[in-house]
Amino acid sequence: MAKCGGKSSAGARAPSSWRKYPGGGADAPGAEPPHRRQPQPAPPSCPTPPFPLGQTQRLTPTLEGPLMRLSRYFLPVLKETPAEAQIASHRLMLRAGMIKQQQAGIYSWLPMGFKVLRRIEQIVHEEQARAGHLAIQMPTLQSADLWRESGRYDGYGEEMLRITDRQGRDMLYSPTAEEMVTDIFRAHVSSYKQLPLTLYQIQWKFRDEIRPRFGVMRGREFLMKDGYNFDLSKEDALHAYNRHLVSYLRTYERMGLQAIPMRADSGPIGGDYTHEFLVLAETGESEVFYDSEITDLTFGDREIDYDDVAQCQSVLEEFTSRYARTDETHDEAAFNEVPEERRRVARGIEVGQIFYFGTQYSEALGASVQTPDGSKVPVHMGSHGIGVSRLVGALIEANHDDKGIIWPEGVTPFHVGIVNLKQGDVSCDSACEALYRAFLDHGLDPLYDDREERAGAKFATMDLIGLPWRITVGPRGIAANKVELTCRRTGESEEMPAEEAVEKIVGIYEGL
RNA sequence: CGGAGCGUAGCGCAGCCUGGUAGCGCACCUGCUUCGGGAGCAGGGGGUCGGAGGUUCGAAUCCUCUCGCUCCGACCA
Numbered sequence: 341m342a343k344c345g346g347k348s349s350a351g352a353r354a355p356s357s358w359r360k361y362p363g364g365g366a367d368a369p370g371a372e373p374p375h376r377r378q379p380q381p382a383p384p385s386c387p388t389p390p391f392p393l394g395q396t397q398r399l400t401p402t403l404e405g406p407l408m409r410l411s412r413y414f415l416p417v418l419k420e421t422p423a424e425a426q427i428a429s430h431r432l433m434l435r436a437g438m439i440k441q442q443q444a445g446i447y448s449w450l451p452m453g454f455k456v457l458r459r460i461e462q463i464v465h466e467e468q469a470r471a472g473h474l475a476i477q478m479p480t481l482q483s484a485d486l487w488r489e490s491g492r493y494d495g496y497g498e499e500m501l502r503i504t505d506r507q508g509r510d511m512l513y514s515p516t517a518e519e520m521v522t523d524i525f526r527a528h529v530s531s532y533k534q535l536p537l538t539l540y541q542i543q544w545k546f547r548d549e550i551r552p553r554f555g556v557m558r559g560r561e562f563l564m565k566d567g568y569n570f571d572l573s574k575e576d577a578l579h580a581y582n583r584h585l586v587s588y589l590r591t592y593e594r595m596g597l598q599a600i601p602m603r604a605d606s607g608p609i610g611g612d613y614t615h616e617f618l619v620l621a622e623t624g625e626s627e628v629f630y631d632s633e634i635t636d637l638t639f640g641d642r643e644i645d646y647d648d649v650a651q652c653q654s655v656l657e658e659f660t661s662r663y664a665r666t667d668e669t670h671d672e673a674a675f676n677e678v679p680e681e682r683r684r685v686a687r688g689i690e691v692g693q694i695f696y697f698g699t700q701y702s703e704a705l706g707a708s709v710q711t712p713d714g715s716k717v718p719v720h721m722g723s724h725g726i727g728v729s730r731l732v733g734a735l736i737e738a739n740h741d742d743k744g745i746i747w748p749e750g751v752t753p754f755h756v757g758i759v760n761l762k763q764g765d766v767s768c769d770s771a772c773e774a775l776y777r778a779f780l781d782h783g784l785d786p787l788y789d790d791r792e793e794r795a796g797a798k799f800a801t802m803d804l805i806g807l808p809w810r811i812t813v814g815p816r817g818i819a820a821n822k823v824e825l826t827c828r829r830t831g832e833s834e835e836m837p838a839e840e841a842v843e844k845i846v847g848i849y850e851g852l
Numbered sequence: 853c854g855g856a857g858c859g860u861a862g863c864g865c866a867g868c869c870u871g872g873u874a875g876c877g878c879a880c881c882u883g884c885u886u887c888g889g890g891a892g893c894a895g896g897g898g899g900u901c902g903g904a905g906g907u908u909c910g911a912a913u914c915c916u917c918u919c920g921c922u923c924c925g926a927c928c929a
């Protein structure tokens with residue numbers, strides 16, 4: 341995204357264009373339809389669809405249904421830790437068979453890792469839709485000419501991967517997309533009446549880092565949600581800025597993460613108009629300084645009207661009123677005004693960033709609109725990024741123990757693991773099958789460990805891959821009509837009838 | 853880009869210094885036993901020793917070049 345000088349920040353990547361957003365992704369169940377301008381009254385005689393809307397986009401059974409049995413799945417777990425992995429998330433992602441490194445900073449995503457990536461994407465899409473933003477998809481390969489127009493082709497430096505095609509045309513693998521989205525805008529928008537507009541995509545990016553490390557946390561190829569707002573005035577653009585801050589708070593919280601907005605380095609632009617979102621973690625790359633009161637703030641289930649300027653402003657003020665800065669912008673004097681017992685110095689992982697940068701690109705690329713008085717003005721813009729692939733690493737950094745990953749319910753690749761302790765035993769097998777089908781019927785993703793393995797191996801695998809809930813089915817319990825429900829995070833177990841366990845798990849996920 | 857290190861079976865490693873035609877653990881395959889926290893025994897399959905060139909009767913081992921990866925620093929979503 342675009343600090344003005346051309347360096348950018350924010351980031352992560354997401355799987356690409358073929359990924360399906362059933363029902364349009366945006367209107368996920370529970371998400372209000374995106375009313376960007378005026379609410380549209382429903383067409384009077386809209387026929388009732390033959391199936392309940394929203395249901396089709398629940399999970400992905402069509403893609404993976406038959407493969408949720410571990411015996412048929414592809415989950416290449418490792419007992420030993422590959423030598424190159426230094427930090428917990430990298431180690432655990434390799435051991436849990438989520439990723440495979442292909443080159444320095446470039447990874448393949450194996451089924452379970454890819455599933456987590458898609459869960460994160462789904463949340464991002466739903467929250468973007470809620471804020472009224474529109475999903476698009478731009479190419480990863482872009483023409484150098486567009487970047488010459490903005491002046492960034494020569495300015496960007498070695499981080500940009502430059503490619504030449506067979507005709508000798510200069511191209512590049514996009515590290516960010518201000519130029520291209522502005523090109524789209526200028527081609528199709530010419531009136532203030534078409535504003536405000538916010539377009540975003542979830543797309544793979546490439547930055548040729550000198551030294552990739554920490555697995556997907558600092559790769560060269562990464563999946564990122566990058567969004568761009570177009571507004572008539574600075575005032576409107578600052579509302580877009582606030583709106584993004586609010587929607588980002590919601591987005592991270594749904595993933596089970598606390599990401600603290602911190603005043604960031606705005607580069608040559610100056611001003612307060614950029615915030616980074618940091619997840620506190622020992623392995624974070626940034627040193628952060630904050631008032632401990634900031635970590636008590638949660639978004640909760642408060643109602644937000646994203647068109648309400650005052651409300652978005654007040655949320656921003658609430659979440660940015662305490663001292664919270666990275667080492668880039670740290671101000672020792674201001675920090676010292678925080679009561680000593682509340683001063684915290686820690687480390688954080690940057691999982692997102694928002695900017696307002698004004699008319700830098702709209703002027704360079706000629707993106708302007710006509711105002712009511714007939715004059716032509718360049719639009720005010722901002723850009724915003726969420727590091728989707730990086731978030732997978734950050735989530736694990738923030739949620740693991742010595743046995744493995746502990747997924748928050750919001751992003752877990754499978755909602756529940758079913759462990760059959762005695763494969764081949766008729767009563768155990770049928771109890772597991774019944775559980776498995778019951779979860780599928782409720783729209784949940786179960787992972788059924790039906791392998792011919794010993795109990796210890798199955799437990800170790802479940803602990804490693806970190807599903808939040810495990811149901812253990814053994815001959816002992818089945819004789820008493822009981823299964824065991826275990827919480828991965830606390831390790832607590834409880835015996836209960838299978839139906840009750842299903843009910844409990846379903847209840848937990850319905851409450852999300 | 854500066855400094856350091858490593859490439860030997862899918863993974864983790866030994867062998868290299870002191871050249872003699874490759875080994876261990878895990879994983880994998882077969883059988884038997886075992887079966888609520890990564891089982892035991894027996895048998896078995898799998899390796900252009902990153903690549904190229906050189907020295908030598910002979911190179912995983914010595915020399916040169918090269919490619920890849922990792923770590924520290926600088927940098928960074």
